Amino acid sequence: MKVYLAKWGATMAVTWSNLLVYRVNFILQSIAPLFVFLLVKLSLWYRIYEGQPGLIGGYSFGQMAAYHLWVMITGLLVFNGNSQRISEDIRLGRITSYLIYPFSLWEFHGAGFLARTLLQTGIAIFTIFAALALLGGRLESPSFGPFVLGLLLAILGGVFWFWINYWVGLVAFWLEETWTLMVMLQIVTYFLSGAIIPLELYPEWLRTILLYSPFPYIAYGPAQLMMGNLEGVGRAFLVLGFWALVASWFAQWVWRRGLRLYTAAGI
Amino acid sequence: MIHAQGLSKRFKSHQKAPGFKGAIQSFFDRQFETKTAIENFDLEVAPGEIIGLLGPNGAGKTTLMKMFTGIIVPSEGSLNVLGTVPHKRSRDFRKQIALVMGQKSQLWWDLPALDSFLLLQKYYEIDKKTFEHRLNELSELLNVTKLLRVHVRKLSLGERMKLELMSSLLHDPKIIFLDEPTIGLDLVAQKNIRDFLLNYHGETGVTLILTSHYMADIQALAKRVVLVLEGQKRFDDSLEAFAGILGGAKMVAFRFGSVVKRQDPFFEPFSPLWNAEGTRVELNIPEDRLRELGQQILRDYPVVDFHTENLPIERVMAQLLERPELL
Amino acid sequence: MGLAAGASALYGGRDLMIKRIKQYGSIYGAFVSTSFSEAMSFRAHFVLLIVMDLVFYGTHLWSIDILYDHIHLIGTWRREHLLFFASVMLAINQLTMTLVSENYWQFPLMIRTGNFDFHLVKPVSSIFLTFFRTIRPGSMFNMAFTAPAVVYFGLQVDLGFWAWIALPFGIVLGFLLQNSLEMLFSCAMFWMIDGTGVNFIRIEFQQLARWPDFVYPSMLRGALTYLVPVLLIGSAPVRFLLAPSDFWPILGLVVFLLFFWALLGFFWRMGLLAYESASS
Numbered sequence: 001m002k003v004y005l006a007k008w009g010a011t012m013a014v015t016w017s018n019l020l021v022y023r024v025n026f027i028l029q030s031i032a033p034l035f036v037f038l039l040v041k042l043s044l045w046y047r048i049y050e051g052q053p054g055l056i057g058g059y060s061f062g063q064m065a066a067y068h069l070w071v072m073i074t075g076l077l078v079f080n081g082n083s084q085r086i087s088e089d090i091r092l093g094r095i096t097s098y099l100i101y102p103f104s105l106w107e108f109h110g111a112g113f114l115a116r117t118l119l120q121t122g123i124a125i126f127t128i129f130a131a132l133a134l135l136g137g138r139l140e141s142p143s144f145g146p147f148v149l150g151l152l153l154a155i156l157g158g159v160f161w162f163w164i165n166y167w168v169g170l171v172a173f174w175l176e177e178t179w180t181l182m183v184m185l186q187i188v189t190y191f192l193s194g195a196i197i198p199l200e201l202y203p204e205w206l207r208t209i210l211l212y213s214p215f216p217y218i219a220y221g222p223a224q225l226m227m228g229n230l231e232g233v234g235r236a237f238l239v240l241g242f243w244a245l246v247a248s249w250f251a252q253w254v255w256r257r258g259l260r261l262y263t264a265a266g267i
Numbered sequence: 268m269i270h271a272q273g274l275s276k277r278f279k280s281h282q283k284a285p286g287f288k289g290a291i292q293s294f295f296d297r298q299f300e301t302k303t304a305i306e307n308f309d310l311e312v313a314p315g316e317i318i319g320l321l322g323p324n325g326a327g328k329t330t331l332m333k334m335f336t337g338i339i340v341p342s343e344g345s346l347n348v349l350g351t352v353p354h355k356r357s358r359d360f361r362k363q364i365a366l367v368m369g370q371k372s373q374l375w376w377d378l379p380a381l382d383s384f385l386l387l388q389k390y391y392e393i394d395k396k397t398f399e400h401r402l403n404e405l406s407e408l409l410n411v412t413k414l415l416r417v418h419v420r421k422l423s424l425g426e427r428m429k430l431e432l433m434s435s436l437l438h439d440p441k442i443i444f445l446d447e448p449t450i451g452l453d454l455v456a457q458k459n460i461r462d463f464l465l466n467y468h469g470e471t472g473v474t475l476i477l478t479s480h481y482m483a484d485i486q487a488l489a490k491r492v493v494l495v496l497e498g499q500k501r502f503d504d505s506l507e508a509f510a511g512i513l514g515g516a517k518m519v520a521f522r523f524g525s526v527v528k529r530q531d532p533f534f535e536p537f538s539p540l541w542n543a544e545g546t547r548v549e550l551n552i553p554e555d556r557l558r559e560l561g562q563q564i565l566r567d568y569p570v571v572d573f574h575t576e577n578l579p580i581e582r583v584m585a586q587l588l589e590r591p592e593l594l
Numbered sequence: 595m596g597l598a599a600g601a602s603a604l605y606g607g608r609d610l611m612i613k614r615i616k617q618y619g620s621i622y623g624a625f626v627s628t629s630f631s632e633a634m635s636f637r638a639h640f641v642l643l644i645v646m647d648l649v650f651y652g653t654h655l656w657s658i659d660i661l662y663d664h665i666h667l668i669g670t671w672r673r674e675h676l677l678f679f680a681s682v683m684l685a686i687n688q689l690t691m692t693l694v695s696e697n698y699w700q701f702p703l704m705i706r707t708g709n710f711d712f713h714l715v716k717p718v719s720s721i722f723l724t725f726f727r728t729i730r731p732g733s734m735f736n737m738a739f740t741a742p743a744v745v746y747f748g749l750q751v752d753l754g755f756w757a758w759i760a761l762p763f764g765i766v767l768g769f770l771l772q773n774s775l776e777m778l779f780s781c782a783m784f785w786m787i788d789g790t791g792v793n794f795i796r797i798e799f800q801q802l803a804r805w806p807d808f809v810y811p812s813m814l815r816g817a818l819t820y821l822v823p824v825l826l827i828g829s830a831p832v833r834f835l836l837a838p839s840d841f842w843p844i845l846g847l848v849v850f851l852l853f854f855w856a857l858l859g860f861f862w863r864m865g866l867l868a869y870e871s872a873s874s
Contacts, residue, residue, distance in 0.1 A: 040809075044805060177636070373709075
């Protein structure tokens with residue numbers, strides 16, 4: 001067991017090294033997008049409320065701003081997949097080594113995912129404190145219980161996203177390029193998860209369908225919890241947990257299919 | 268053709284301790300180190316020469332080539348190729364040179380080579396008639412007529428290398444820089460490339476600057492050898508002179524009928540090269556002692572067979588790398 | 595005598611220029627045809643690229659539409675104004691995707707692998723080889739989405755006759771500004787070990803430019819108009835099209851274009867001086 005954990009530890013250390021070598025890249029790729037996203041959203045909503053004071057979709061401007069801040073924090077914890085690396089491993093034939101190593105491909109990428117998540121958690125915590133300090137009383141400090149639940153839901157969202165990434169990465173067994181698929185998924189996810197606009201504003205029929213999909217629970221759900229709104233928390237964990245399981249099962253199934261193809265080609 | 272004087276090139280690189288701590292440390296406080304790739308290098312090349320640049324990995328051969336072709340800018344010294352400063356990259360200069368890198372490809376991977384050639388025709392403004400003429404001529408010489416329409420990714424390395432070579436000759440360059448042109452090729456493919464280059468040089472009198480790890484390339488092609496060690500020029504003379512550095516030594520191989528002790532101090536001064544069983548040895552023997560030593564060995568050891576040849580350049584090189592003070 | 599020599603030099607110069615334009619034209623033609631045959635050999639990727647952009651275009655317009663179900667105005671703009679703006683931005687995006695985008699991603703790879711060396715020994719401008727070598731033929735088809743969208747929302751905001759004439763030029767100017775800026779950013783890749791990070795800055799700036807300038811608080815708006823003028827990309831042409839008296843931004847756009855082209859030449863040369871070329 002100890003030996004096994006050491007493998008994960010070593011892989012995580014390598015991931016950290018790799019992430020931090022190109023420091024500008026690290027900041028640009030994993031943090032800047034979310035900040036810019038937040039900046040655009042805040043500016044936009046500020047203008048909107050300027051012309052229409054009061055509540056929009058049940059949110060005051062303060063609540064809307066807080067919502068987008070928590071969506072960003074959630075984003076730090078969720079979007080830590082690395083499908084490109086997996087595709088590259090396949091395309092360049094590097095997975096052959098994982099067929100021989102006593103450490104499989106998903107474990108390798110799982111450790112990488114864990115390393116990135118831990119690093120991002122640190123950044124998330126720092127961001128929360130910075131936001132609370134900067135905004136002072138204007139941002140309601142989250143209450144402990146729901147906040148922790150929100151973090152847990154976000155981490156579960158991260159697990160779901162990891163398996164989705166893993167699956168998309170594995171599509172490289174069949175397709176020469178997979179990044180288009182990933183970008184597409186990301187766009188759809190942003191839209192359907194409430195990261196762009198809170199779900200209350202969506203048409204009723206769309207909301208009803210979405211509640212059974214994993215999407216609301218990787219942005220809207222955690223943000224609501226962090227804002228102290230416990231409504232539907234049980235369903236959130238249940239539905240997202242279910243989808244995370246499905247995603248992991250599906251990814252493993254795709255892996256087995258792909259491997260058969262790979263070994264058959266005799267590469 | 269090439270005049271280089273006091274040429275130097277330095278690179279900066281950053282260092283990092285291993286592990287998470289090292290990563291964090293280097294994230295905030297980065298340590299840089301300057302590495303000298305080429306130092307105070309002089310070189311004169313006349314038109315029509317074939318020059319072999321020799322040296323171990325990292326000696327600076329490729330850096331030299333990149334300075335000669337204007338890809339990187341020298342840190343110090345003066346350099347003039349074909350009458351201009353390479354890194355000014357004048358259009359005329361670029362039209363007269365060619366660069367072949369065995370490790371890289373300028374052909375479009377997912378297209379037939381012919382598509383890449385047509386593109387090059389436009390780059391170099393070669394008129395249609397000349398282009399077709401050269402295309403036919405070169406593809407016959409290289410025996411690749413049938414490969415022109417095959418996707419590059421489906422070619423073998425040897426086939427690809429021929430087309431790679433062809434792509435850099437279409438515009439009839441005055442100087443060709445070849446960086447490891449035969450790397451990774453099998454013996455037959457290596458020989459094909461060498462024969463072609465020799466033939467092409469004979470017909471056109473083009474200037475060739477060549478680096479290679481395979482001494483056979485150098486031996487077959489280069490009339491003149493320049494040895495680069497740790498960024499400095501350590502030798503610059505004819506191939507014969509290079510082979511003679513060790514003082515007209517001969518390589519003598521002996522085969523023994525029974526196992527001979529390889530630690531035998533008798534063989535030590537002659538850089539012995541044993542086979543695993545201890546039944547065969549190759550020695551470097553100075554010409555003037557050949558007779559005397561040969562007789563002695565025939566007398567004292569169970570020799571069943573022997574033969575003599577000029578010291579292969581590979582052994583000269585190996586010995587020089589071991590004992591650079593010989594230079 | 596002196597006059598004659600001067601004239602012949604001038605004509606020689608003009609002949610040379612025509613020759614160059616012809617050469618670059620024929621090279622670009624070859625780029626288009628090679629990109630096309632290359633793209634056709636990866637059919638799934640070809641289709642996915644088209645779908646990916648369409649998904650983005652669709653969700654972007656839909657988000658705005660949903661937003662306006664709950665509000666009447668953003669600044670002074672009604673639904674159709676913002677949708678018109680958004681469709682112009684998408685048209686600019688579609689041009690970029692088709693003509694240049696792929697090259698921004700290939701450039702850092704070429705630097706890292708040292709394949710950029712080959713560009714440098716060719717007797718053709720290395721900027722040209724770097725940024726125009728690959729086009730994405732698939733994205734061209736998305737014009738079938740962006741062009742009708744621009745026309746549809748243009749009709750809704752009642753563009754006048756001259757505005758319709760000016761519309762394509764406005765889009766092209768926005769496209770030129772965006773890409774001049776992005777090429778300028780890309781010069782930074784010469785100094786970076788892994789230049790892909792620069793591509794993320796580009797994308798962040800695209801995010802910022804996707805909304806009209808009046809959305810941003812004044813300090814930020816100033817910086818993004820006068821310092822890194824990404825807000826001019828869409829806001830300058832659209833403001834001009836909606837109200838021709840509002841022509842200062844588009845004039846500014848043209849001035850910035852000329853300035854950036856000079857700057858690009860300068861930084862590119864600096865970059866080449868600093869280029870170290872990946873070892874063998």
